[in-house]
Amino acid sequence: MTVLPFWALLPIALRFVTAFPPQEPLLPTDSTPVASSGDSSNLPLVIWHGLGDNYKAEGLQSIGELLNDTIGNTTTYYIRLDDDPSADRTATFLGNVTLQVQKVCDDLASHPILSKAPAIDALGFSQGGQFLRAYVERCNNPRVENLVTFGSQHNGISEFQECVANDWLCQTWRGVLKGNAWGSFSQGRLVPAQYYRDPEDLDNYLEYSNLLADINNERKVKNDTYNQNMKKLGKFAMYMFAEDTTVVPKESAFFSEVNTTSEEVKRLQERDIYQEDWIGLRFLDEERRLEFKIAEGGHMQLSNNILTDAFNEYFKSQSKGGFD
Helix, strand or coil: CCCCCHHHHHHHHHHHHHHCCCCCCCCCCCCCCCCCCCCCCCCCEEEECCCCCCCCCHHHHHHHHHHHHHHCCCCEEECCCCCCHHHHHHCCCECCHHHHHHHHHHHHHHCCCHHHCCCEEEEEECHHHHHHHHHHHHCCCCCEEEEEEECCCCCCECCCCCCCCCCHHHHHHHHHHHHCCCCHHHHHHEHHHHHECCCCCHHHHHHHCCCHHHHCCCCCCCCHHHHHHHCCCCEEEEEEECCCCCCCCHHHHHCCEECCCCCCEECHHHCHHHHCCCCCHHHHHHCCCEEEEEECCCCCCCCHHHHHHHHHHHHCCCCCCCCC
């Protein structure tokens, strides 16, 4: 395996921050008002945003407002890796995800409200979805009751995100990045590289992947804590965007594997990760606590209807005890 030196990859990293379209949620596509129920017994909700977004972004904040209008007053915490929104956005591109997840673990465990809740719910957009799953597996304190992910890359990406049309410099650097995906710089500093998974190059993936190979328990030595923590989820709901062209393959949102040559899709239930139950997915499925949902539209094109349905189904206090 040939990798470029640090100094050669640094310009690529800086270009990475500006070249790729963000994974931020678009503002809801219909503006029909939803009456507030005034219910204050919902569990607190934590939200982890996607690539190129930040915790104070208008689209993200509008989703929090819609949540309160739909299911009543809900304590909502927007996960951030820096209090400065610009630095928080940069951290979605550049950083060691293992350290980022640990920071979130520490932040939630010490939060004056979240740490005292009987449990929390969690909502992940795009890469924020698999990062929240990493939180559940590695820490889970406070414990997550329901985990909902939209367009997440649970089985990784086999291609890096497309550049803006006709940006040949970006395209060149994208190719260089793919060729150096397994180097220590990429795996320690370039966030999307840490969930890159080429089905045709699994040996390098298993040896060098900083994040995904670990949280998917794909290596020979399994971490049973990951399995046991995932089994504690009340619900794990995964949404795939039907016309998603940003995430390649889009079926990664369901843990499916797609052959890069034939494009044949191997469903989660056909894979070893499920059949040998490496991270508790088979257990959740057999308990009817694993759900697969389709969202119409492209990546992160969210409508009020799909959001309000998700809020009512997974985050509205019912028999799970609530939090006052």
